[in-house]
Amino acid sequence: MAAHRESNMVKIITACSMLALLAVTPSFATTKPISSIAAIVNDEVITTADVDKEYTQLQKEAEKLPVPERTATRSTALNRLVDRKLVEQKIRELDIKVSDEDVRLAIEDVKKQNNLTQEALEQALAGQGLTVLQYKVQLKEQLERMRLMSQEVRSKIQVGEREISEYYEAHRADYGGSETFHARHIFFKLDPNGSAEQTAKTRKLAEEVLAKARSGENFVDLAKKYSQDPAAAKNGGDLGTFKKSDMLAEIGNTVAAMKPGEVSSLVASPAGLHIIKLEEKSQEKGRPFTEVKESIEEQLYRKKSEDRFNQWVKDLRNAASIDIKQP
Numbered sequence: 001m002a003a004h005r006e007s008n009m010v011k012i013i014t015a016c017s018m019l020a021l022l023a024v025t026p027s028f029a030t031t032k033p034i035s036s037i038a039a040i041v042n043d044e045v046i047t048t049a050d051v052d053k054e055y056t057q058l059q060k061e062a063e064k065l066p067v068p069e070r071t072a073t074r075s076t077a078l079n080r081l082v083d084r085k086l087v088e089q090k091i092r093e094l095d096i097k098v099s100d101e102d103v104r105l106a107i108e109d110v111k112k113q114n115n116l117t118q119e120a121l122e123q124a125l126a127g128q129g130l131t132v133l134q135y136k137v138q139l140k141e142q143l144e145r146m147r148l149m150s151q152e153v154r155s156k157i158q159v160g161e162r163e164i165s166e167y168y169e170a171h172r173a174d175y176g177g178s179e180t181f182h183a184r185h186i187f188f189k190l191d192p193n194g195s196a197e198q199t200a201k202t203r204k205l206a207e208e209v210l211a212k213a214r215s216g217e218n219f220v221d222l223a224k225k226y227s228q229d230p231a232a233a234k235n236g237g238d239l240g241t242f243k244k245s246d247m248l249a250e251i252g253n254t255v256a257a258m259k260p261g262e263v264s265s266l267v268a269s270p271a272g273l274h275i276i277k278l279e280e281k282s283q284e285k286g287r288p289f290t291e292v293k294e295s296i297e298e299q300l301y302r303k304k305s306e307d308r309f310n311q312w313v314k315d316l317r318n319a320a321s322i323d324i325k326q327p
Contacts, residue, residue, distance in 0.1 A: 038078055040323040041085040048326065051078050078324070086316040091144050094151065098143045106139050153308050159300045167296050168289050176286030179244065181255045182279045184237035186213070186222055187229035190272040206266055206273045213263050219277045228272070237277075251276065 035049035054077040062072040111121055125135050173179065188206045190199060209226050213219055223237030232238055244252035250269040255278050258264060264276040 037325050039082060039325055040321075041082055042089060042321050044085060044089070046078070046081050046085060050081055054078075054081050082317070082322060082324075083313050086313065086320055087145060087148065090152070090316065091148050094148065096144050096147050096151070098140050098147070102143060103136050103139050106143060107136070149305070149309060153312055154301075154305055157301060157304045157308060159297050159304065163300060164293055164296050165289070167300060168292065172283055172286055175292050176284070178284050178286070179256070180241055180282050180284060181244070182241045182281075183239045183251075183255050184219055184223060184277045184279060185229070185232065185239055185251070186219075186227045186237050186275040187232070187271070188226075188273040189228045203266075203273065206275065210263070210266060210275050213275055213277070219263070241280075250274075255281075 035047040035052075037045055038048045038051045039046040051074055055072065055074050058072040058077050058080070107121070110116070111118070114121075116124065122132055125132060130138075168175070186206075186209055188202050188209075190202055205226070209222055213222055220236030223233055227233035227237050229237070239247075239251075244256050246252070247255075248269050248271075250267050251274060254264050254267050254276055258276070258278040258281075260278050260280050262278055264274075264278075267274040267276060
């Protein structure tokens with residue numbers, strides 16, 4: 001299972017969490033240093049040149065996001081480098097190794113999944129400004145991190161049957177199992193061009209009828225007597241069976257929050273005022289649990305992994321010696 005997840009996570013595109021591959025080479029043409037220290041993480045240095053490179057990458061990633069989410073700062077870039085450095089140090093501490101054969105098999109897996117020949121892979125990498133050798137270094141680092149994740153995070157995560165079942169029941173609509181409602185209403189029309197006096201008179205009547213409905217008077221009889229929706233009134237205000245999205249948003253949202261037998265407060269819509277009684281609520285079957293169980297388990301597992309990994313990195317930070325010199 002872990003090996004399967006490991007191979008599936010290998011991507012041709014450089015992952016955002018990869019370390020910068022190319023070391024900064026000092027220039028001997030000038031006596032000025034090309035970079036200064038941005039941070040020291042457990043006695044290991046992150047330079048401002050490292051931050052510059054990460055910041056550039058962050059800006060490229062931000063360009064692909066919706067405008068409101070395009071936030072790229074040097075502080076964010078530095079924090080990513082600090083987290084990456086801590087993970088790198090943990091890999092060395094735990095002596096996690098990835099062999100050349102592991103990398104070769106990962107490349108073969110990438111080629112197979114993307115239906116690529118060796119030549120096509122090299123062309124795809126060249127399009128990203130990478131050589132095969134650089135890509136192998138990236139894959140090795142990525143596999144090391146995945147093994148660290150498996151050892152320190154994923155091995156400690158469990159997703160139980162009950163948890164999967166509860167998620168399925170709470171998200172049936174996501175699997176084609178929409179809720180349906182059978183309801184009645186008593187409608188009071190409000191003229192948008194009417195006077196304040198007319199509006200107040202209509203609202204007062206609606207409140208009086210609402211009090212009658214909530215005191216136990218027969219809703220069907222009240223609808224026939226008072227409702228100004230002629231088509232529904234003759235059938236006791238019957239709206240039939242419908243999905244939430246089939247109705248005005250004001251009515252759909254109201255019935256979705258009600259229990260069968262319950263009478264709503266006055267509901268205002270663009271047409272007027274409604275008193276709604278929910279007769280029945282039911283759930284369409286949709287895709288069966290057995291069909292979606294595996295995908296739900298994977299989704300819950302992934303979410304737990306992300307949450308636990310983020311907490312794990314926070315714990316690493318708390319235990320580390322981190323000296324931020326400049327963003």
